[in-house]
Amino acid sequence: MLANKHIALGITGGISVYKMCTVVRLLKKAGAQVRVIITPSATEFVSPLTFSTLSQEEVVVSLWPENKRSSTSLGVKHIDIGLWADVMLIAPATANTIAHLAHGYAEDILGTTVLALRCPLIISPAMDIDMWENEATQDNLTTLQSRGHFIIPPESGELASGLSGMGRLPEPETIVQFVDDILDKTPRDLKKKKILITAGPTHEPIDPVRFIGNRSSGKMGFALANAAALRGAEVTLISGPVSLATPKNVKRIDVETAEEMFKAVMTNAKKQDVIIMSAAVADYAPASTAKEKIKKKESELSLQLRSTQDILKALGEKKTKKQILVGFALETTNELEHAKEKLKKKNLDLIVLNSTKDKGAAFGVDTNIVTLIDAKGTITKFPKMPKFDVAVEILDKIITL
Ligand code: CTP
Numbered sequence: 244m245l246a247n248k249h250i251a252l253g254i255t256g257g258i259s260v261y262k263m264c265t266v267v268r269l270l271k272k273a274g275a276q277v278r279v280i281i282t283p284s285a286t287e288f289v290s291p292l293t294f295s296t297l298s299q300e301e302v303v304v305s306l307w308p309e310n311k312r313s314s315t316s317l318g319v320k321h322i323d324i325g326l327w328a329d330v331m332l333i334a335p336a337t338a339n340t341i342a343h344l345a346h347g348y349a350e351d352i353l354g355t356t357v358l359a360l361r362c363p364l365i366i367s368p369a370m371d372i373d374m375w376e377n378e379a380t381q382d383n384l385t386t387l388q389s390r391g392h393f394i395i396p397p398e399s400g401e402l403a404s405g406l407s408g409m410g411r412l413p414e415p416e417t418i419v420q421f422v423d424d425i426l427d428k429t430p431r432d433l434k435k436k437k438i439l440i441t442a443g444p445t446h447e448p449i450d451p452v453r454f455i456g457n458r459s460s461g462k463m464g465f466a467l468a469n470a471a472a473l474r475g476a477e478v479t480l481i482s483g484p485v486s487l488a489t490p491k492n493v494k495r496i497d498v499e500t501a502e503e504m505f506k507a508v509m510t511n512a513k514k515q516d517v518i519i520m521s522a523a524v525a526d527y528a529p530a531s532t533a534k535e536k537i538k539k540k541e542s543e544l545s546l547q548l549r550s551t552q553d554i555l556k557a558l559g560e561k562k563t564k565k566q567i568l569v570g571f572a573l574e575t576t577n578e579l580e581h582a583k584e585k586l587k588k589k590n591l592d593l594i595v596l597n598s599t600k601d602k603g604a605a606f607g608v609d610t611n612i613v614t615l616i617d618a619k620g621t622i623t624k625f626p627k628m629p630k631f632d633v634a635v636e637i638l639d640k641i642i643t644l
Contacts, residue, residue, distance in 0.1 A: 244424075245270060245274055245275040245422070246273060246274035247274055247275070248275045248329045248330065249275070249276050249278070249327050249328050249329045250275045250278070250328065250330055250332060251278055251280065251325075251328035251331040251356065251360075252266070252267065252277055252278065252298075252332050253280045253282075253331065253332070253334075253336075253340075253356070253357075254279060254280070254282070254294070254333075254334070255282045255284065255285050255333065255336055255339075255353070256282055256283075256284025256287060256288060257285075257335040257337050257369050257370065258288065259335045259369045259411070259412035260285050260288035260335060262412055262415050263289070263294070263334060263335070264289065264294070266332075266334065266419060267279065267294060267298050269416065270419060270422070271297065273419070273423075277298040277300065278298065278301075278303070278324055278327070279291075279294040279298050279302045279303065280304075280352050280353050280356060281294060281303070281304055282340070282351065282353060291304055303324070303352055304352070306321065306351060306352040306355060320352065320356075321352055321355035321358075321359050322359045324359075325356055325359035325360045325361060325362075326359075328360065328361075328362045329362055329426065330362050330363050330422060330426055331356070331357070331360055331365065332366075332367065332422055333357075333367065334369070334412065334418055335367060335368070335369035335412045336366045336368045337368075337369070338370045338374045338379075338380050341366065341368060341380060341383045341384060342379065342380070342383050344357055344383075344387060345382075345384075345387055346383075362429075362473075363393060363429050365392070365393045365394075365395060365421060365425055366387060366392060366393065367394075367395040367412060367421075368380075368384065368395075368397050368410075369397055369411065370410050371403070371404050371406060372406050372407075372408035372409055373406075375397065375410040376409070386488060389487050389488040390488045390489075390490060391472070395413060395417070395418060395421050397412065398412075398414075399411065428473075428632070428635045429470070429473040429474055432475070432642060433471055433475050433476035433638070433642075434475035435477070436475075436477070436516045436517065437476070437477045437479075438471045438478050438479070438516065438517045438518075439479045439508065439511055439512065439517070439519070440468045440479070440480050440518075440519045441480075441482070441483075441504060441508060441519070441520050441521060441522035441524075441554075442461040442464020442465055442467075442468070442480060442481070442482045442483070442485065442521055443459050443464060443483035443484060443485040443522055444456050444459040444483045444484065444522070444525070445457075445483045445484075445498070445499065445503075445524050446483065446484050446499050446500065446525075447528035447529060447551075448499075448500070448529065448532045449529050449532065449537070450532065450533035450535065450536050451533075451535070451536055452536055453537070455525060455527070455528065455529065456525070457523050457525065457606075458606040459483070459485075459523035459606055460485060460487075461483065461485030461487050462487065462608075462630050463521050463630050463633070464480065464521040465485075465487050466631045467519055467634040468480040468490050468493045469491075469493070469631065470631060471634075472492040472493050474638065477494075478490075478492070478493045479493075479495075479496065479511055479515075480494065480495045481496045481504060481507045481511070481522070482495060482496070482498070482522075483499065483522055484497075484499055496511075500528065501524045501528060501552065501554070502551065502552070504522060504524060505554050505557070508558070509554075509557070512558060517567045517568075518558055518566065518569065519569040519637070520554060520558070520568075520569065520570050520571060521571050521595070524551065524554060525551055526550060526551060527548040527549065527550055528548065528549060529546055529547070530548060530549045555568070555570045555589045555591070556589045559590030559591060560590065567644055568589075568591050568592050568593075569593045569594070569595065569641065570585060570586070570589055570593075570594050571594070571595045571597060572585050572594050572596050572597065573597045574597075578598070578614075579614070579622070582594050582614070583616060583620070586616060591618065592617065592618050593616070593618070593640060593641065593644065594616050595613050595614075595637060596613060596614040596615075596616060597611065597612075598613070598614075601627065603627045610629055610630065611628065612626065612627045613625055613637075615636070615637065615640050617640070617644065623640070
């Protein structure tokens with residue numbers, strides 16, 4: 244995947260900077276073009292000249308041009324690299340850099356380049372074990388991951404401090420393989436395609452403080468939105484109440500109830516090439532919502548429920564010939580049979596069957612186990628995979644359709 248690819252490489256200050264010489268050599272050997280951005284503290288470990296020699300490109304150290312009297316390249320270097328890159332790798336990424344990236348700091352060339360980036364960003368943290376385990380670092384990494392960036396997990400072993408544990412920068416071959424994998428999973432094959440994705444649960448209000456909801460976290464739908472946007476699609480993400488950051492280059496519309504989701508989907512449906520309903524839409528909502536908080540009574544409380552509109556079914560009835568409609572199915576018995584029935588009943592092109600029986604599938608977790616069934620009856624089963632990889636498989640299948 245690396246041949247002729249443009250790799251922006253951010254190098255920040257840590258003892259493992261020396262490993263990056265081999266990373267640049269391996270990337271060059273695989274046919275990639277590499278432009279290095281190095282922070283002042285990283286230059287304390289290896290000189291920019293080494294990276295310039297290995298990459299055969301000028302190494303960028305500062306946001307400002309060397310000739311301060313010339314303004315021709317002033318303030319555009321970061322935009323230029325951001326547009327040029329097919330993928331950006333930051334390795335080693337220090338705890339300080341990770342904190343700055345998580346909060347969108349734009350005080351140097353690395354921060355500004357990341358903010359202006361349009362391609363996948365891979366971060367390879369390296370630090371001492373206590374810094375790695377610190378909640379602040381872990382929270383920052385979670386933030387970056389939920390924005391759709393990729394983290395190469397550090398390795399465990401002897402650290403520069405003399406301590407032993409997690410925090411080592413992986414070997415150059417592992418890092419290069421990771422970059423290759425991300426390029427493989429993010430081809431620009433959905434450029435100009437309009438994709439609508441729904442995600443998360445819906446909340447159906449009982450009174451001003453209570454609602455009926457479900458356990459959907461929205462992670463599968465958000466992974467789909469991220470994967471599609473990284474492949475160049477124009478993504479609209481209609482989300483129920485979730486606590487997830489919006490992936491980059493995704494237009495997000497927040498809704499709360501099944502009715503609001505129905506309206507938002509229908510308003511946006513016509514112009515879409517692909518619609519993926521991964522939201523766990525409530526099938527029932529309270530027949531009426533109490534205006535004031537319902538007070539506790541001695542006796543039992545009964546709630547009258549009304550059924551909500553089936554959004555997917557309505558989409559299937561209106562589907563144009565060119566449009567691809569994808570649904571999800573969550574079953575506990577006769578899984579394949581029920582999923583096939585839903586595919587037919589709702590006039591779908593593809594249905595994604597979630598397993599509820601296996602650990603590491605469906606609600607809340609970062610992995611999923613799915614089976615894809617298309618309208619011709621072709622069944623493809625997948626093992627347990629990260630939700631991003633499941634999203635990649637679903638999009639690959641949609642492209643064949
Ligand atoms: N769905 C929808 N509108 C609803 C309910 C579900 O668009 N009111 C969509 C979901 O987003 C999913 C698919 O329909 O893509 C299947 O949802 P699921 O709950 O598994 O099936 P239901 O049709 O609701 O049937 P049941 O709950 O009886 O299995």
